[in-house]
Amino acid sequence: xxxxKRLIDLEAKPFLYQxxxxxxxxxxxxxxxxxxxxxxxxxxxxSLYGALPLPPEANPQRNLGQIAGVELxxxxxxxTLVLADSPNKLTGxxxxxxxxxxxxxxxGGWDRVVVLGWNFEPSIGETITALNDDRLEVLVIPPDLMDxxxxxxxxxxxxxxxxxxxxxxxxxxxxxxxAQASEETLNVRLKNxxxxxxxxxNLDDANRAKLQAVANAEPLALIEYWAVDPDYDGKVFRxxxxxxxxxxxxxADALRVVTQATxxxxxxSGPRKVCVRVVDVFGFEAEVVATVDxxx
Numbered sequence: 001x002x003x004x005k006r007l008i009d010l011e012a013k014p015f016l017y018q019x020x021x022x023x024x025x026x027x028x029x030x031x032x033x034x035x036x037x038x039x040x041x042x043x044x045x046x047s048l049y050g051a052l053p054l055p056p057e058a059n060p061q062r063n064l065g066q067i068a069g070v071e072l073x074x075x076x077x078x079x080t081l082v083l084a085d086s087p088n089k090l091t092g093x094x095x096x097x098x099x100x101x102x103x104x105x106x107x108g109g110w111d112r113v114v115v116l117g118w119n120f121e122p123s124i125g126e127t128i129t130a131l132n133d134d135r136l137e138v139l140v141i142p143p144d145l146m147d148x149x150x151x152x153x154x155x156x157x158x159x160x161x162x163x164x165x166x167x168x169x170x171x172x173x174x175x176x177x178x179a180q181a182s183e184e185t186l187n188v189r190l191k192n193x194x195x196x197x198x199x200x201x202n203l204d205d206a207n208r209a210k211l212q213a214v215a216n217a218e219p220l221a222l223i224e225y226w227a228v229d230p231d232y233d234g235k236v237f238r239x240x241x242x243x244x245x246x247x248x249x250x251x252a253d254a255l256r257v258v259t260q261a262t263x264x265x266x267x268x269s270g271p272r273k274v275c276v277r278v279v280d281v282f283g284f285e286a287e288v289v290a291t292v293d294x295x296x
Contacts (some may be wrong), residue, residue, distance in 0.1 A: 001225065001279060005244055024118055027146035039063065042084040044083035044155055045116055046212035047139055048162045050080040058107055062112050066110075081110040084243065091117030091138070093127045100136060116164060122277055122287040125169045139164040144202040147248070170286040173272050177292045184267050186292070188228055188276060190259040193219045196284055223257050225279045230265045230277035232246075234288060240265070245281075270294065 007015055018288040028041050037132030046053060051065025058064070063085070069078035083099045085091045091209060096115060103113035119141075121127070128138055140150070152158045176187040198211045214221055227239035243250050243257045250258045272292045279285050 031146050031150045038086050045084040070150050078111040081113040083115050085117045087118040090121045097248035117183050122285050140202045165200040166195040168286050169194050169286050170288045175290050175292045182267050183264050186263045188261045220259050221256050222280045223278050224281045227277050228261055229275040232273045
């Protein structure tokens with residue numbers, strides 16, 4: 001984020017940034033030993049969530065577990081399949097579709113499936129909405145899980161203290177589009193940002209209470225950076241406008257981003273697909289895509 005801000009300040013040409021290495025894997029090696037396997041970490045996550053591992057023959061990657069409900073009034077107890085995704089991949093469309101297929105077919109089928117992920121594709125919110133499956137739940141593994149595991153001294157001492165939170169998400173107002181000769185004007189306004197549960201963030205009680213107060217009163221103040229791609233192709237995000245905390249070019253408030261962007265872009269026939277991405281002060285990302293009709 002720091003380098004991205006510097007490149008923007010220097011008015012750099014379009015640039016690509018990539019993450020190299022994986023903190024969670026390195027933290028797991030430090031806690032579990034250099035010879036640990038991803039399956040070992042999945043087993044820990046499943047156990048802390050309260051799931052029992054599936055039999056080895058149906059669970060070669062050791063990342064699947066099960067939770068059996070309580071049978072009531074003679075009715076069959078519900079069965080939940082749990083998938084703990086790998087920390088060195090992004091949980092996205094492929095993972096969710098695979099989890100749904102396993103729910104429907106593995107070992108005779110399950111009532112619902114829960115996917116636990118470390119890192120997510122920015123478009124994960126759109127993916128969940130498009131799937132529209134009320135028997136699918138996607139939760140976030142606490143990013144500081146390995147640190148907490150090391151400090152507590154083992155999985156048994158951490159059991160019952162780990163909260164798996166719902167995803168953060170962004171909403172925007174309807175994008176306004178106006179024609180101006182050979183150009184168009186797009187007006188993009190942020191509406192709301194729902195932060196990952198404060199319970200899942202490594203803060204002491206006093207600061208967690210302060211964070212909750214800010215999230216309730218002024219949720220958009222938690223945004224560190226946001227950008228707009230007015231012609232999103234669904235694959236590569238190309239930012240043509242951005243703002244971030246500390247940037248006073250758009251307003252004089254160094255502690256907040258502006259919540260509205262006005263873009264002048266070349267005229268385009270037909271609908272436009274506008275993508276907005278945000279990064280909050282903790283580094284979590286969210287994305288929303290809006291299809292905007294022909295300019296008035």
